[in-house]
Amino acid sequence: LGLSIMADRFDEVKQKLLQFRDQRDWARYNDPKNLAEAISIESGELLENFLWKTVAESRRLNDSEIQAIGQEAADIFIYLIYLCEELDIDLMEEATKKLKLNENRFPIKAERSKED
Numbered sequence: 001l002g003l004s005i006m007a008d009r010f011d012e013v014k015q016k017l018l019q020f021r022d023q024r025d026w027a028r029y030n031d032p033k034n035l036a037e038a039i040s041i042e043s044g045e046l047l048e049n050f051l052w053k054t055v056a057e058s059r060r061l062n063d064s065e066i067q068a069i070g071q072e073a074a075d076i077f078i079y080l081i082y083l084c085e086e087l088d089i090d091l092m093e094e095a096t097k098k099l100k101l102n103e104n105r106f107p108i109k110a111e112r113s114k115e116d
Contacts (some may be wrong), residue, residue: 016026017081035083039076046072 019029049069050058061069084091 011093014081014085017078018085021082023085030082030086032083032086035079035086038079039083042075042079046076 021030046069049065049072080091083089084094
């Protein structure tokens with residue numbers, strides 16, 4: 001997908017998520033502390049899907065495992081959207097700034113060793 005299409009899709013999903021939350025009067029629970037805790041908890045649930053797996057096994061997941069991981073990733077995404085909304089953070093803008101920062105911090109090496 002092109003960046004413009006992705007941005008439009010992101011905005012569409014964000015608006016649907018906020019509407020879903022607001023129709024249920026859940027915004028009152030969406031303070032920054034609770035949302036950060038929810039992200040951490042959901043991240044733990046995501047990680048649980050990989051517990052006791054080797055690196056190789058984590059690359060060979062079955063459809064059910066991938067579906068469960070997708071559900072946890074979606075939970076994290078949703079809470080992150082709510083947190084950014086609460087703190088008036090433009091997530092796409094912040095991600096773009098972070099990418100630029102990382103490009104400066106970690107320039108592409110002319111030659112990469114096999115260990116990299």
